[in-house]
Amino acid sequence: MLHTLEVRSIRLLTNNPNKIDQLVSFGVRVSGRVPHLLPTNPHNIEYLRTKSERSGHLISLPPRLLEQADEVLPASDTAGAEQRAIERG
Numbered sequence: 001m002l003h004t005l006e007v008r009s010i011r012l013l014t015n016n017p018n019k020i021d022q023l024v025s026f027g028v029r030v031s032g033r034v035p036h037l038l039p040t041n042p043h044n045i046e047y048l049r050t051k052s053e054r055s056g057h058l059i060s061l062p063p064r065l066l067e068q069a070d071e072v073l074p075a076s077d078t079a080g081a082e083q084r085a086i087e088r089g
Contacts, residue, residue: 002028003027003028007028008029009028009029009030009031010023010028010029010030010031011030011031011032011033011034012030012032012033012034013033013034013036014033014034014035014036015035015036015051015057015058015059016055016056016057016058017056017057017058018055018056020033033058035058038059040061040062045061048061049061049064
């Protein structure tokens with residue numbers, strides 16, 4: 001389509017370096033990349049991290065924080081743990 005429209009070069013809105021490589025391999029001159037900036041939130045952070053780590057997407061993410069360790073309680077104290085959790089809210 002770009003060849004039909006006689007587009008000589010493009011600035012591409014993407015975080016995916018594979019898209020740039022594919023367009024170049026088809027003879028499209030990519031004159032620049034505009035990053036798609038996404039604010040992270042608790043619902044998309046792992047999705048964005050997966051895209052970055054597994055697919056090589058060029059996404060700047062906050063560092064991974066150590067997960068909060070849950071309190072380990074003896075099996076005999078599970079009722080007390082449930083009550084304490086309710087009290088903490």
